[in-house]
Amino acid sequence: MEHAVTLMEMLGAREARAMRQQQLLEEYQLPVISFCLNIAGPVKNSPVLRRAFREGLERLACALLAGRLDIVHREEVDEPTGCEALWVVRGDGRAVKELCVELEDRDALGRLFDLDVLDPVSGKWDRTQLGQPPRRCLVCGKEGKGCASRRLHTVEELQSATQAILEDYFAKKDQQTLGALAAKALLYEVCTTPKPGLVDRSNNGSHRDMDVFTFLDSTAALLPYFEEAVRLGMETRNLPPQETFRRLRQAGAAGERAMFRATGGVNTHKGAVFTLGTVCAAAGRLWTAVGFSKDLEATLALCGEMSAQAVQEDFEAIRREGAHTTGQRLYLEHGLEGIRGELSRGLPAVAQIGLPTLRRRLEAGDSLEQAGVQVLLALMAQVVDTNLIARGGLEGQQWAMEQAKNLTQDRAVSQEKAEKLDRALIERNLSPGGCADLLAITYFLEFLSRM
Structure with a gap:
């Protein structure tokens, strides 16, 4: 049965992830890719979401190989709060972020990917630093942050859009x-x-x-x-x-x-x-x-x-x-x-x-x-x-x-x-x-x- 997570569970997972990101940055002094899925609602993990996550990992590995960016360290977790991956990559932080943005924008499935890039020099890279537009809303296609901050769409609408993307x-x-x-x-x-x-x-x-x-x-x-x-x-x-x-x-x-x-x-x-x-x-x-x-x-x-x-x-x-x-x-x-x-x-x-x-x-x-x-x-x-x-x-x-x-x-x-x-x-x-x-x-x- 699918597990509905609580707000406290999600906050705890976010805090643990941030702590681990910092540990990896200090240990390796190289860019860290933090990958999870953007999933609305209390259910953050399921068989189909795990499949989407594995697809994202495969795409990321192929893109890094094509870009000749070596993976120095990788770890993944599969928890009720969602699947997460932290990969340490040898390369320039900006180049790594550009690659991740391309994966997010490649197709509809990529819109469910959340690929953050952190490096020990520049901190967390943002799309705007690359001259890229903000990510779009799954439901209406407008700027995503605006829809989220004003709660223009119900959780049910977001879940329906997510399911349609996965099914298609x-x-x-x-x-x-x-x-x-x-x-x-x-x-x-x-x-x-x-x-x-x-x-x-x-x-x-x-x-x-x-x-x-x-x-x-x-x-x-x-x-x-x-x-x-x-x-x-x-x-x-x-x-x-x-x-x-x-x-x-x-x-x-x-x-x-x-x-x-x-x-x-x-x-x-x-x-x-x-x-x-x-x-x-x-x-x-x-x-x-x-x-x-x-x-x-x-x-x-x-x-x-x-x-x-x-x-x-x-x-x-x-x-x-x-x-x-x-x-x-x-x-x-x-x-x-x-x-x-x-x-x-x-x-x-x-x-x-x-x-x-x-x-x-x-x-x-x-x-x-x-x-x-x-x-x-x-x-x-x-x-x-x-x-x-x-x-x-x-x-x-x-x-x-x-x-x-x-x-x-x-x-x-x-x-x-x-x-x-x-x-x-x-x-x-x-x-x-x-x-x-x-x-x-x-x-x-x-x-x-x-x-």
């Missing part, structure tokens, strides 16, 4: 972070080698119209789509999950067009647009300003909640209107629901096969790539991949599944055996593209859990 900043940052993780997962998937029948660093698998570079072009083109998927999840997190999926489908159509433009009409990632895009949107729905959820079970379950109704409606339409694609034909003739059914059930192949296999192999000492090969083979051995059926019929799919089962009876499949299976699938023109998409999702969730 971290939402945009996390959209970019999660979108980049999705792109990274696709890059790791295509680069994992050997992957039987699939494009990898060694060969083009059973494909004649694409190679690794086609996948690189496609991934670069899809990065904005994955960011958009996260954003849609965030924006609709208070609406029914089905609404998120409805809006995502519209964005997915645009993502597919971007993919085809980048690849010259080659289908590299259509399945990933559907599946990985849904996972990104689910991650967005579970997001808060504190950060994204690492509850992978909840993320996958939400994928099912989002998509189940729409997928069922799709199947009803196929039964009513007939089949127009290979996947639709397989559903009508054999009841195979493919990746749509997998998604509507919350991607059980990822939860029960992909992630457990990946983590088991990593714990055994495999590299991430080696573990990824084992994940792909485990998926091939247990998942009915309609991509294999489209190329080789039910017989081809069953043959590939049997080969993968035989290999995965060993504790770990050697590279030589995986390469042999690769050659065999290429000879039969088979490619387990659905399992490749599930491998990419497995990578994405593993990356997410490490954040």
Whole structure:
């Protein structure tokens, strides 16, 4: 529970900080940066405020490094009265203050930063000494001191403005972070080698119209789509999950067009647009300003909640209107629901096969790539991949599944055996593209859990 501090607690913290500043000035005879957050109201510390403080520390460290200003000493405290940092820096006091002012004025989040600079010669530096204007009010944008002295805004207004700044900043940052993780997962998937029948660093698998570079072009083109998927999840997190999926489908159509433009009409990632895009949107729905959820079970379950109704409606339409694609034909003739059914059930192949296999192999000492090969083979051995059926019929799919089962009876499949299976699938023109998409999702969730 968040702690509401008293006036006496705040005065005590301020006095202790001032005393420690003086001690550091006397000990080091160098400028001291005193950093805390400008937060209105009795609650001065919370998970999201700690995150904002850490962001400020990271910015400050980067700025000092770029300015070639060495940090001689640093200390931070995390108390109910707020997070505070005192850094001793080797450099000119004026230059240090200029750097701190730039951080405060860089963007909206910087408006919450309070970066004082004290040095043993000039004392506390002020913005006006640098010819800089006073800081602006969070609510109205006018001179901040004037609003504060006359109490023109209520505490509630200031808190609301602060919360809006935090939500907006971290939402945009996390959209970019999660979108980049999705792109990274696709890059790791295509680069994992050997992957039987699939494009990898060694060969083009059973494909004649694409190679690794086609996948690189496609991934670069899809990065904005994955960011958009996260954003849609965030924006609709208070609406029914089905609404998120409805809006995502519209964005997915645009993502597919971007993919085809980048690849010259080659289908590299259509399945990933559907599946990985849904996972990104689910991650967005579970997001808060504190950060994204690492509850992978909840993320996958939400994928099912989002998509189940729409997928069922799709199947009803196929039964009513007939089949127009290979996947639709397989559903009508054999009841195979493919990746749509997998998604509507919350991607059980990822939860029960992909992630457990990946983590088991990593714990055994495999590299991430080696573990990824084992994940792909485990998926091939247990998942009915309609991509294999489209190329080789039910017989081809069953043959590939049997080969993968035989290999995965060993504790770990050697590279030589995986390469042999690769050659065999290429000879039969088979490619387990659905399992490749599930491998990419497995990578994405593993990356997410490490954040």
